[in-house]
Amino acid sequence: MAYEIGESKTMIEAQLAAIPEMEGLEGNGAVAVSRVQLWDYMKDAIDFASVELSKKYDEMLAAVETLLSTASAGTALQIAALAKAYQHGDTLTNVNNQLVYDVIDESKQVVNYVSIGVEDETTQGIKERIVKIKVAKDNNGAIEQLTEDERIGLVDYFDDAGFFGIFLDIITLEADKIAYELTVEVNPKVIDKDTGAYLDGSSETPILDAIRDYHDTKNKTDFDGKIYKTKPESAVQNIDGIEYAEIDKAMYWDGSQWIEFPRFWQSNAGYVQVSEEDCIIHYL
Numbered sequence: 001m002a003y004e005i006g007e008s009k010t011m012i013e014a015q016l017a018a019i020p021e022m023e024g025l026e027g028n029g030a031v032a033v034s035r036v037q038l039w040d041y042m043k044d045a046i047d048f049a050s051v052e053l054s055k056k057y058d059e060m061l062a063a064v065e066t067l068l069s070t071a072s073a074g075t076a077l078q079i080a081a082l083a084k085a086y087q088h089g090d091t092l093t094n095v096n097n098q099l100v101y102d103v104i105d106e107s108k109q110v111v112n113y114v115s116i117g118v119e120d121e122t123t124q125g126i127k128e129r130i131v132k133i134k135v136a137k138d139n140n141g142a143i144e145q146l147t148e149d150e151r152i153g154l155v156d157y158f159d160d161a162g163f164f165g166i167f168l169d170i171i172t173l174e175a176d177k178i179a180y181e182l183t184v185e186v187n188p189k190v191i192d193k194d195t196g197a198y199l200d201g202s203s204e205t206p207i208l209d210a211i212r213d214y215h216d217t218k219n220k221t222d223f224d225g226k227i228y229k230t231k232p233e234s235a236v237q238n239i240d241g242i243e244y245a246e247i248d249k250a251m252y253w254d255g256s257q258w259i260e261f262p263r264f265w266q267s268n269a270g271y272v273q274v275s276e277e278d279c280i281i282h283y284l
Contacts (some may be wrong), residue, residue, distance in 0.1 A: 076116040078141075079168075082130045083114045083135055086157045088150050099160055112138040112148050115121050115222040115270045134225065143219055146172040160265045173269035175219075177253040178227060179278035181212060182236070183246050189240030193283045196264060198241065207242075207281055210235045220275035225267030244284070251278075 087108035092099040115134040120127055135154065136143045146154065151172050158168055184207060186193055197204040214235035229250040236245040251258040252265055253275065 004009070006136070029199040056278075063194075079116055080114040080130065082161060083111045083133060083154065084109060086111050086154050088153050092157070092160055110137045110146060111135050111154065113143060113220070113270065115224045117224075128167055130167045130169050131172060132169050134173075134223070136172060136269070136271060143175065147175050147270070171268070171270075175271050175273035176225070176267045176269045177275045177278075178215075178265075179251050179253075179258065179275045179280075180232065180247055181249040181251075181280040182207075182233075183248055183284065184236065184242060185244035187241045188241055193268045196281060198284065205276070206239055207236055207245075208274070208276045208279060210239050211279070212276065215272055215274055219271040224269050225270040225272070226264055227261075227267060227272060228264045229261065243266065248282075 038166075043079075044138060086102055087105055089108045090101050090103075090105065090108055093102055113136040117132040117134070119130050119132055121130050122128070135151075136146075137146055137150075151170060155170050158170070186196075190199060191197070191206065192199055195204070196207060198206055203209055211232045214232050227250070230247055233245050233247050236242055249260055250265070251260050252267075252272075258278065
């Protein structure tokens with residue numbers, strides 16, 4: 001149907017334009033009106049109600065579709081939303097067979113970053129699908145792992161939620177360390193080739209600043225821990241004074257040594273920290 005009153009009004013008036021005027025309505029204060037006029041008044045009232053009902057229906061349908069797409073039991077989006085809703089130290093209450101908090105207190109919601117992954121594991125010949133939930137919190141703009149008390153509370157919270165048939169592994173770790181070896185060609189009028197600092201004194205380590213800023217932003221906007229070797233190249237190339245930049249080697253720290261990765265690497269923690277003292281820059 002037409003969703004604007006003007007559209008339906010135009011169609012109806014076109015169909016009724018030829019109907020003759022009604023007679024005998026003069027007297028007793030009445031005035032002569034046409035059938036088109038009478039129907040027009042009735043149609044406006046009916047059409048207005050129909051338009052409003054149709055719009056309300058569309059709004060309700062859109063809301064239902066959103067709920068179905070984001071809150072289906074066991075989906076990654078639902079699990080992530082549940083994790084972020086966890087209130088450390090509070091107890092869930094059963095209300096109409098739903099577990100809820102009596103009071104929503106955002107100051108107690110310690111989970112700010114969530115990444116969901118799935119892995120298949122085999123134990124004693126039995127294959128199980130494990131949902132890996134990587135979580136972290138925000139501490140004045142810095143990403144940090146949850147405390148052990150917070151992690152245990154989150155585990156109990158998911159146990160209470162009752163994801164039957166789904167094995168959950170909740171992971172919260174310190175940031176994984178990464179480092180780069182790269183070659184850059186600099187404009188000697190802007191960057192000192194010996195020290196790598198800006199000649200105007202605005203930064204002593206502009207290249208490392210660019211790499212660090214890139215990862216700090218990615219950690220917060222794309223908390224999945226998938227690190228591509230060449231992605232920071234663009235960040236370096238976009239700063240003032242850089243003519244050319246190429247990453248020769250990308251490495252992560254496995255706890256005892258640096259391991260080079262060829263194209264990409266999946267962080268265990270979900271976020272990384274650049275070890276600036278272990279980065280090597282070759283200036284041209």
